[in-house]
Amino acid sequence: MKTIDTIYINGAFVAPHGREPLVLLDPATERETTTVILADDVDAQRAIAAAKAALPVVARTTREERMDWLQRLHDAVAAAEREIVDVMVAEYGGTTAMATGTARRAAASFSIARRLLGEYAFEREVGGARVTMVPHGVVGLITPWNANIGFIATKLSMAIAAGSTAVIKPSELSAAQTALITRVMHGAGLPPGVFNIVTGRGDVVGAEITRHPDVAKISFTGSTSVGKAIARGAVDTMKRVTLELGGKSPTVLLDDADFAKAMPLAVLAAVMNSGQACIAGTRLLVPASRVAEAHALAVRAFEDLVVGPTSDPRVNVGPMVTRKQYERVQDYIRKGIEEGATLLTGGPGRPDGLERGYFVLPTVFGDVRNDMTIARDEIFGPVLSIIPYRDDDEAIAIANDTPYGLHAYVFGADLARANRVAAGIQAGRVFVNGLYDAPEAPFGGFKQSGLGREFGVFGLETYLEPKAIMGHDKAL
Numbered sequence: 143m144k145t146i147d148t149i150y151i152n153g154a155f156v157a158p159h160g161r162e163p164l165v166l167l168d169p170a171t172e173r174e175t176t177t178v179i180l181a182d183d184v185d186a187q188r189a190i191a192a193a194k195a196a197l198p199v200v201a202r203t204t205r206e207e208r209m210d211w212l213q214r215l216h217d218a219v220a221a222a223e224r225e226i227v228d229v230m231v232a233e234y235g236g237t238t239a240m241a242t243g244t245a246r247r248a249a250a251s252f253s254i255a256r257r258l259l260g261e262y263a264f265e266r267e268v269g270g271a272r273v274t275m276v277p278h279g280v281v282g283l284i285t286p287w288n289a290n291i292g293f294i295a296t297k298l299s300m301a302i303a304a305g306s307t308a309v310i311k312p313s314e315l316s317a318a319q320t321a322l323i324t325r326v327m328h329g330a331g332l333p334p335g336v337f338n339i340v341t342g343r344g345d346v347v348g349a350e351i352t353r354h355p356d357v358a359k360i361s362f363t364g365s366t367s368v369g370k371a372i373a374r375g376a377v378d379t380m381k382r383v384t385l386e387l388g389g390k391s392p393t394v395l396l397d398d399a400d401f402a403k404a405m406p407l408a409v410l411a412a413v414m415n416s417g418q419a420c421i422a423g424t425r426l427l428v429p430a431s432r433v434a435e436a437h438a439l440a441v442r443a444f445e446d447l448v449v450g451p452t453s454d455p456r457v458n459v460g461p462m463v464t465r466k467q468y469e470r471v472q473d474y475i476r477k478g479i480e481e482g483a484t485l486l487t488g489g490p491g492r493p494d495g496l497e498r499g500y501f502v503l504p505t506v507f508g509d510v511r512n513d514m515t516i517a518r519d520e521i522f523g524p525v526l527s528i529i530p531y532r533d534d535d536e537a538i539a540i541a542n543d544t545p546y547g548l549h550a551y552v553f554g555a556d557l558a559r560a561n562r563v564a565a566g567i568q569a570g571r572v573f574v575n576g577l578y579d580a581p582e583a584p585f586g587g588f589k590q591s592g593l594g595r596e597f598g599v600f601g602l603e604t605y606l607e608p609k610a611i612m613g614h615d616k617a618l
């Protein structure tokens with residue numbers, strides 16, 4: 143059993159003021175692996191003070207110096223790829239594919255931010271004013287457990303490019319991932335206080351960051367309910383907020399689509415990160431005329447999924463992160479049956495031979511109506527709801543009949559038609575005829591999936607605020 147009993151403030155690993163221990167379990171075996179000593183509000187205040195004290199240091203840097211920091215962070219994170227994959231697999235049961243993708247994207251975030259910093263016009267003339275894009279100051283970065291290292295990298299890289307300093311509050315369930323990335327980023331040798339990392343409870347450390355007057359902006363990734371609490375709390379000090387929240391993303395198979403090609407991608411979209419992904423395509427909208435074919439293909443693809451401990455790289459569905467999440471998925475599966483959806487494969491309980499660990503059966507429901515609970519709530523597990531539709535207009539209407547709007551997927555042979563459907567769906571991102579890695583295209587949600595965008599130049603600009611000076615060229 144490991145103990146993690148330091149947090150990272152002002153460039154040093156220090157013992158937290160908080161004393162509360164939290165024991166983390168391996169979700170694949172339910173064995174205790176780690177005791178983490180949680181930081182408290184005093185620790186959060188210290189981290190915020192360190193970030194504030196480092197602001198003048200950052201303000202004096204040139205663009206080239208910050209580009210050099212980002213290069214060093216990139217190199218440090220890239221060199222740790224193997225360790226990052228291992229810790230993600232071990233700590234939350236991430237699949238090898240997911241963990242490898244996250245590790246590479248984490249390193250790439252820093253090189254992308256470096257390039258943007260080199261190109262970005264921080265100053266321009268607009269409407270007779272000299273407009274300067276200025277950093278916010280101290281930013282709070284709050285991340286979830288499901289790709290903690292990836293989110294830390296995307297957020298911190300842009301904060302540094304903008305010229306801010308950061309207090310990072312990772313998920314308390316990600317203590318080992320956080321310990322690793324802290325050590326790795328410490329090795330990049332940035333000045334003390336530029337980033338500080340404080341693992342503690344959301345309602346303690348996260349709440350302190352949310353209310354503290356010296357924090358100017360929060361970038362949060364996590365559930366919609368916590369995002370709303372942060373937005374409410376942030377308004378008292380008028381913090382800027384970027385919220386990346388939950389989703390219930392539709393995958394639309396148009397009636398001219400080659401289902402044999404589209405279904406494997408649709409299933410991958412549904413079960414990525416074992417279904418524990420904000421962008422998971424968990425509502426599969428199929429034309430009523432081809433329902434039987436869609437059911438058969440989806441069932442076959444789900445039954446081919448390999449469920450088990452992700453230490454085996456062939457596994458594509460690992461355990462749910464905690465017992466609570468396991469129970470939650472079970473509850474939704476039972477609810478789907480109670481509400482009259484047709485259970486096509488999977489169901490309640492565990493896969494054969496996996497008596498320990500938070501493993502669930504990859505489950506497909508057919509004949510789902512979009513007003514059923516399983517079609518409305520974000521389940522965060524490998525549960526797919528197949529919903530029939532009559533025509534393209536109805537497909538778009540069903541796709542949009544949700545409080546969320548993070549992501550969507552459309553498959554069809556007629557590209558103009560597929561693009562028309564994509565244009566009609568209210569979502570921050572739509573993938574047409576494929577799954578794409580697009581780390582510079584804007585990422586974020588419509589409606590209750592969030593506020594603001596991350597990634598690329600849109601992401602950088604959420605860490606900047608325009609300041610207009612008129613008369614800057616006028617001597618008296």
Ligand code: NAD
Nearest residue numbers: 285286287312313344345348349364365368386387388420
């Ligand atoms: P969560 O909302 O429970 O926790 C996220 C973070 O917020 C954690 O660090 C947590 O400690 C902190 N937190 C909790 N209460 C807080 C409070 N009152 N004040 C401040 N911070 C608080 O989410 P989770 O279970 O870690 O992650 C799963 C959720 O994240 C899902 O809903 C998923 O859709 C969402 N998510 C969204 C994206 C996206 O980019 N849109 C990406 C990944 C995950």
